[in-house]
């Protein structure tokens with residue numbers, strides 16, 4: 293999407309994607325990453341997700357990437373943390389251990405020359421229109437160390453071909469995007485049914501959440 297789309301969403305507080313609670317798949321499936329405490333977790337398109345606090349509670353440091361300074365500012369303010377800000381390559385890095393949140397375009401993350409053993413994607417891939425997804429998968433392949441693992445959460449629905457996220461990204465597409473670089477395993481699929489507001493409103497007949505673990509070859 294155009295960066296302006298996201299800046300406007302944050303400026304007008306249209307952030308329905310933000311979850312007040314920790315993500316259910318994260319709690320249930322993180323152990324599949326075989327994460328060791330102390331290992332840094334890459335969180336692309338992180339928003340102000342509370343999941344980053346949960347990862348910190350498991351003993352991880354967190355490297356988040358986010359376009360919106362409002363999102364990053366809220367993340368620290370809501371936690372009562374005062375970050376230090378400094379420029380680093382094309383980013384502004386907001387730092388308060390165990391969090392390093394990089395303000396800027398994630399698609400430039402390779403310029404930092406960093407690699408990660410762990411990553412967590414919730415509502416990042418599904419925020420991208422189809423044409424941007426192959427570049428996202430290739431970038432993650434470049435950023436992950438051999439043997440590195442990533443927990444990936446997507447949605448699948450039969451809503452109208454909307455111009456706005458969350459876009460449907462089913463198991464077939466996840467495999468097509470990532471299998472050239474990663475071993476891909478579907479861990480769980482939750483069928484939300486009428487609990488989902490789009491299904492209840494008749495906009496879709498189904499709305500499923502899928503959780504994968506990916507291992508970099």
Ligand SMILES: C[S@@+](CC[C@H](N)C(=O)[O-])C[C@H]1O[C@@H](n2cnc3c(N)ncnc32)[C@H](O)[C@@H]1O
Nearest residue numbers: 298309337338339341358359397398414415419
């Ligand atoms: C659907 S939200 C998901 C946020 C977060 N993962 C969560 O679960 O709440 C997508 C986020 O990605 C950010 N974003 C979109 N494109 C980006 C880019 N190219 N680089 C960094 N952040 C981006 C948006 O500002 C938005 O906060």
